[in-house]
Amino acid sequence: MKNLLQLAIFAIICTACTEAVHDPTRHPDTRGKDWKPLFADDLSDAIKPDGVWSVSDGIITASEDKNIWSAREYDNFVIDLEFMTAEGTNSGVVVYCSDISNWIPNSIEIQIADDFAEKWSESPKNWQCGAAFGRLAPTKSTVKRPGEWNRFSITCIDKNIWVVLNDEHIIEMHMDDWTSATTNPDGSEIPSWLNKPLSELQTSGYIGFQGKHAGAPIYFRNIKVKEL
Numbered sequence: 001m002k003n004l005l006q007l008a009i010f011a012i013i014c015t016a017c018t019e020a021v022h023d024p025t026r027h028p029d030t031r032g033k034d035w036k037p038l039f040a041d042d043l044s045d046a047i048k049p050d051g052v053w054s055v056s057d058g059i060i061t062a063s064e065d066k067n068i069w070s071a072r073e074y075d076n077f078v079i080d081l082e083f084m085t086a087e088g089t090n091s092g093v094v095v096y097c098s099d100i101s102n103w104i105p106n107s108i109e110i111q112i113a114d115d116f117a118e119k120w121s122e123s124p125k126n127w128q129c130g131a132a133f134g135r136l137a138p139t140k141s142t143v144k145r146p147g148e149w150n151r152f153s154i155t156c157i158d159k160n161i162w163v164v165l166n167d168e169h170i171i172e173m174h175m176d177d178w179t180s181a182t183t184n185p186d187g188s189e190i191p192s193w194l195n196k197p198l199s200e201l202q203t204s205g206y207i208g209f210q211g212k213h214a215g216a217p218i219y220f221r222n223i224k225v226k227e228l
Contacts, residue, residue: 022078024155024162025169030080030224038070038223045071060220062211069100075204076228078155084219085146089114091218094208095156096201105196109133110154110163115141130163130170134191135184138170157228158203175199
C-alpha cells in the first residue's frame with residue numbers, strides 16, 4: 001500500500017511538472033485548469049465598439065474594421081486560438097498593446113492574411129500570414145485556404161515572441177534586435193506607420209483582434225489564454 005501511495009504521489013508530481021513546462025515551438029494542450037477563455041461567451045467582458053463584433057455558435061466575427069480587446073492587460077502569456085479567413089482576408093492578433101486608441105505603433109501585430117489571394121501573395125513576406133507584421137516574415141506559409149480553420153499559438157515572454165501556425169513553428173522574435181524604427185535587422189524597410197523601435201515597446205498590454213479589414217471578413221473561435 002505504501003508503495004502504491006508513493007507511486008500515486010510521484011505521478012501527480014510528474015503531471016504537475018509537465019503542465020508547468022511550456023514549449024513555445026509547439027501547440028499547447030489547452031485542457032489544463034490554467035487555461036482561461038479570453039472572452040466571455042457573449043463578449044460582455046471585452047472592450048469593443050458597439051454593434052461591430054458578434055458571436056454565434058462560438059464563432060466571433062466583425063462587420064467593420066474595428067478591434068476587439070481583452071478586458072485587461074497581460075504580461076507573460078500564451079494565447080491559443082483558431083481562425084478562418086475568407087477570400088482576401090487581412091486581419092491579425094495584436095499583443096503587447098499599451099494604447100488601444102493608437103494601437104498600430106504601440107503593439108505587435110501577428111498577421112492573419114489569405115496568402116492565396118494575389119494581393120497578399122505578392123506582398124512582402126513580412127506582410128503575409130504568421131508574420132510579425134512589417135518586421136519579421138514567417139519561415140514558411142502554412143495558412144490554409146479560405147473557409148478552413150487554422151490553429152494559432154502565440155507565446156510572449158518578456159521581449160521574446162514565438163508563433164506556431166498549423167503545427168509549424170514559424171516565428172521566433174527577440175524584440176531587442178529591432179533598434180530602428182525604419183529598418184529591420186535584415187535590412188528591409190519598416191512601414192512608416194510602425195514608427196517606434198520594437199526594442200522600446202512595452203512588454204505587457206492588451207490582447208486584440210483586428211476586424212473586417214480591406215472588406216474581407218475574419219472568423220475566430222476557441223480563444224484561450226494562459227499566463228506564464
